[in-house]
Amino acid sequence: MPQINIVVVGGGFAGVSAAKSLSKKLKKNSDVVITLIDRHPYHTYMTELHEVAGGRVEPSAIQYDLQRLFSRRKNVQLVTDNVTELDHQNKTVITENGQYAYDYLVLGMGGEANDYGTPGVKENGFTLWSWEDAVRIRRHIEDTVAAAARERDAEKRAAMLRFVVCGSGLTGIEMVGELIDWKPVLADKYHIDESEIELVVVEALPEILATIPRVSSNKVEKYLTKKKVRILKNAPVVNVAPDNVELKTDENLPTHTLIWAAGVKANTDTDEFGVEKARAGRLVANEFMEAKGLENVYVIGDLVYYEENGKPTPQIVQAAEQTGHTAAKNIAAAIQGGEKHPHESNYQGTLVSVGSTYGVAYLFDKIHLSGFFAILMKHIVNLKYFVDINSLYYLVQYIFHEFFHIKNKRNIFRGHLSRYGNVLWSVPLRVFYGSMWLVEGLKKAFGLLGAESWFGDYVALPFSWLQDPASGASEVVEETVAKPVFGLSYAYGEEPMMIFKEAPGWFESIMKIMIPNTEMALFFQKFMTYVEIAIALALIFGLFTWLTSAATIGLVISFALSGMFYWINIWFIFVAIALMNGSGRAFGLDYYVIPWIQKKAGSWWYGKEKSLY
Template identity: 75%
Template sequence: MTQTKVVIIGAGFAGVSATKQLAKKLKKNKDVTITLIDRHSYLTYMTELHEVAGGRVEPEAIQYDLQRLFARKKNVNLVTDNVTAVDHDKKVVLTENGSYSYDYLILGMGGEPNDFGTPGVKEHGFTLWSLEDAVRLRHHIEATVAAAAIEHDAAKRAAMMRFVICGSGFTGIEMVGELLDWKDVLAKEYKFDASEIELIVVEAAPTILNTLPRQDADKAEKFMTKKGIKIMKDSPIISVGAESVLLKSGEELPTKTLVWTAGVKANTDTAEFGMEQARAGRLVANEFMEAKDLEDVYVIGDLVYYEEEEGKPTPQIVQAAEQTGHTAAVNVIAAIEGKEKHKFESNYQGTMVSIGSKYGVAYLMDKFHLSGFFAMLMKHIVNLKYFFDIRSGYYMVQYLFHEFFHIRNQRNIFRGHLSRYGNVLWSVPLRVFYGSMWCFEGIKKAFGLFGSQSWFGDNVALPFSWLQDVTSGASEVVEEVAEPIFGLSYVYGEEPMMVFSKAPDWFNSIMQFMIPTPEVALIFQKFMTFVEIAIGLALIAGLFTWLASAATVALVVSFTLSGMFYWVNVWFVFAAIALMNGSGRAFGLDYYIIPWIQKVAGKWWYGTPRSLYK
């Protein structure tokens, strides 16, 4: 049977969404091949570009390799190349290094900054629409501040310390928020007063953050003003020079740094594709995301112009990108399978903007207004949900590390309290002691040392009634026992109190199912003894320390519910939790074993990430 070829151009939010949907729904159709073409070998998490530009995270934190996203999708072919043209008559996509025929084409090449023809922006301004933009801006800021710190001329120094952001949309406000966070770090590093850095937002409109409800936008403006950010409204920029920015009012702002975030237009490469364009070069599509006057061609993401209401096209935001990508994919599948097409139906859950790492505002589901900690927490939750939606547990974990555990300078909502750049050397004595304790307890049970009962004999040591009643042939002897007293450490002369004096009924039911007879109980006892010794040896050696520590917590829970654990030993749990923080990496086998496993397992599961996919 003839192969059906689906080609997606652009591995942004929209392109990845479409490709994921196609790969999932067509995985059993061996007659369909899916090709995803992008000039990069990775997805750039565009909404976090400001974090790279503002020195909060490293560039790799927002690069998600396509191989890791699609390694388990055997019907997806990845191509790293630059698309130069589309021949609609021959149904061929032309690239710098090849050509790809298609039966169905999905265009998701995104947008790019729109300078509206303002003189000097291209030559002297900085944009924030790609990873390259973010890295370039970051290096410029660091170099400019370093030079300003040793500049003697007061006017030159002030101009170098003045950072102007053009545009008060989400990108501009999030960028100035990162600079607000970063300025204290830069001041400390280059030894000057942080108050010397001046941050200015210039907006042509009379209000800022116009996609948010006014009460949220006003709250954000109040916060920025309080923090010393200057906001200039009704102030269009008419030209940008190497040393200053000129406003329509005639005012000139001396600066070495103008960040232009004032507008977005369609990717200009698509101008040569022979397709009808609308405002800002966006390509016109219908409610099925089909390109106007073209068969089997779909447009998605920031590139598409489809009016949900008269005069209101789909917004250029992540939610719209994903939803248009999903719609196009569903309709390609419908065309292949001869089913009914589906109209685009938007479902925007809200909008949010961060102003630095600790403060933000959000409006969710048309009714919830959030600010501060809870708005930022919701932003992180939304980002984590994205990784869940694209089924990438790897990048979900990486996001947590980049945003919470490997963050520097207290730049997150928890003020750096979760940061894990500490030395784990000091946990080695605890690890060795804790492991020795478990090992000794296991050996004691195995050989019945120090007057204890051996778990390898013929007597059942487990306290469950159905085992004790069956195995005891003699009448019970009741001994007078001191009243147990609660305490978290042993006190001489006191009888320690158990957490549970007897197992709860529900736990009894589980254990009676697992250990129904004395014969099974004797086998279980021997097994548990070996487990304790194995855990102890693993902890001493620093091997699989996280798993071994987690296992000790599970054992403690089991012993507790069995009515075999005292309050004075509850420190077992907290010691285990402390050892989960990579304690096996210092003078332990985890230093060698874990990286090796990560390498081997990663290659097996994901394949080998590359800079070029062919």
């Protein structure tokens, strides 16, 4: 059978969704080759552009290398190139550096900012629709505030410190929210009064956030007002100069920064692609995401114009992913045989962050959230995205850059989880804790310091079915735990209280299966002794400290459930948790071993990342 070529153009939400879905559906068909073409070697996490532009996370935090996303998909090949032309007659995608034949073509090149022909926006404004846009805004704001701090002219200084966001949709409000958070940080860094930095939102409509229910948008407006953001409604921008924004209301806003977030249109690179266009340059498709008038060509994401219930598909992430899935289903059906699948949207809600600690959410057409819970839900939705695209690596990276590596307390927990700390202070505790486990292991191994060796015929485990009634062990145990006194520290003259005097019934049932007789008990005791010594040495030398600390927690819990652990030693668990902070990275083998493993394992699992594919 001849090779079947599927070409997906665009590595955004829609393109990745379509390519992943096609790869999975067609993985058993060795004749299918899927080629994903994008001008970048990475996927940009567009929903966090404002976080980069507003200085919250580093630019690299929203770049997800395509190799890492598709490394285990053997039927997907990656190409870094810019598509310049489509030859529909010969079924060929022409790029700046090559040509790619296709049997099925998926166009998911996304959109770009729509300035509606407003004079001066292209020359003097800043759009927010790409990674490059976000980095450009970030650098400009930082440089502008730094220059303003040295400006002596009051009017010039005020204009430099006035930041105007045009458009109060999701992008505009999320951008101004980041500026709210960034304002005190910039003021402190450049030694200026925070009140000098003015934030302005300009909206052509009579309301902000017109696409969400009024109850939610009103909360956002109230929050912005509380944060001293100036909101100008019914005020379209008519001209943008290098140092001034002119409004239709005849008001002028002296500023060096206009961030344009007033609309989106189809990617203008598609102008010559030979597909019928609709409003905002979007390409017309039917209910199967098939481009109008073209065979085996599909349009998805922000690029597609398909009316559902009289309205075009919205240019949001949920729609991008769902149109990508629809196209993938229909291509798979065409190749494997089967019925076509009409597009059925299922939008589960809208989430808007207004900075790192406040937001609103409207879910399932009935649930309204605001504040902490809205932001928490947004993080959960973001994490779900990585589950959907099967990327554990970037799920972990998201957790790190949003919670543990955050600066200036700019996250939902206001910096309480930030892990930029010196683990040096954990080293003495790590060595002490490891030494304690070593002593306990050696006592069990050699019967030191008055202890009974676990390597002889002595059964130390207190389970009833392992005890010899003639040995009097039960009486010894009873005598040992007589008159126990609860305490979290040892007091002279008191007998410490065990956490469990005897194993709970459910745990005892498990142990009967694992350790049914004396022979197994003796083997288990030896094995546990080796484990304790291994854990001790790993902690002392700082090797795999996260795993070994987790293992000690498991040991303590099992000892406690076995009726062999005292309340006064419950601190074992909390020390182990404290040592999971990366304590082996200071004066420990983890300093060398973990980066080496990450490099080797990453290369084996994901392959080598490249600047061009």
